[in-house]
Amino acid sequence: MGKYGLAIKIINQKVVNGMIKVLYFASIKDLTEKTEEEFHVEGITVRELYEQLKKNYGSLDQYGLRFAVNEEFVTEDEILKSGDIVALIPPVSGG
Amino acid sequence: MVKKFEITDQPLEERRDTDKVLNSSHGAVTTFTGHVREWTNGLRTEYLSFEAYTSMAEKKMEEIGEEVKQKWKGCDIAIAHRVGLLNISDIAVVVTVSSPHRKAAYEANEYAMERLKQDVPIWKKEIWDNGEVWVGHQNYKPKGSERND
Numbered sequence A: 001m002g003k004y005g006l007a008i009k010i011i012n013q014k015v016v017n018g019m020i021k022v023l024y025f026a027s028i029k030d031l032t033e034k035t036e037e038e039f040h041v042e043g044i045t046v047r048e049l050y051e052q053l054k055k056n057y058g059s060l061d062q063y064g065l066r067f068a069v070n071e072e073f074v075t076e077d078e079i080l081k082s083g084d085i086v087a088l089i090p091p092v093s094g095g
Numbered sequence B: 001m002v003k004k005f006e007i008t009d010q011p012l013e014e015r016r017d018t019d020k021v022l023n024s025s026h027g028a029v030t031t032f033t034g035h036v037r038e039w040t041n042g043l044r045t046e047y048l049s050f051e052a053y054t055s056m057a058e059k060k061m062e063e064i065g066e067e068v069k070q071k072w073k074g075c076d077i078a079i080a081h082r083v084g085l086l087n088i089s090d091i092a093v094v095v096t097v098s099s100p101h102r103k104a105a106y107e108a109n110e111y112a113m114e115r116l117k118q119d120v121p122i123w124k125k126e127i128w129d130n131g132e133v134w135v136g137h138q139n140y141k142p143k144g145s146e147r148n149d
Helices: A002-016 A026-032 A046-057 B014-021 B054-071 B102-119
Strands: A020-023 A036-039 A066-069 A072-074 A085-089 B005-008 B028-035 B047-052 B076-082 B084-087 B091-099 B122-128 B131-134
Touching (some): A020 A046, A026 B122, A046 A066, A046 A085, B005 B054, B014 B028, B014 B076, B028 B102, B047 B076, B054 B076
Parallel strands (some): B005 B076
Antiparallel strands (some): A020 A036, A066 A072, B047 B084, B047 B122, B122 B131
């Protein structure tokens, strides 16, 4: 059990090593036509990720996005590390 | 386990949330229910669709709950928000505050609702017979109408 557990853990680490996941919601999900995407971009800032996403999907500036990393709002200076989950947060409209 | 801060795709019931917060030292409960409105600025909504970043939304609602309990000692609070397709007059959100006395229950309830509208990652899409819009997302405008949300 112990040995197998370790083996599985190592495999999982290999999968996520150097990867971050980006989540899309609402209008951004409509734009990208996907709910999430993974990138090999460890060590870059949120701003650099955002610039890359703009290259992929066109101008995102008009959406007035905020950013969350691991479910907390962050500034664009936040540095991303392996395994982080980034969310693009369009203006919220609950209630 | 009782979940006081909840995103759900099931219909909301005010009484269920009251039961989550009420205890014998509380003499007041305020319940705010937000409902799907048919008419907004002259446009007729057919139905609404709500989407949430569920895990973060529940976490943020819990943080709002902590703020409320810090500001109004002795209060307890529950927040439930529905996601998925909602029809006219369906309940989209329930904010319930219980407190020893009524003043705190009124104030804390309004505060929690304002905070929810600022920071909880939930999105509303209005669907009309001739278009749809994610509310507050400026790039999505229906044809032939001018709106300010």
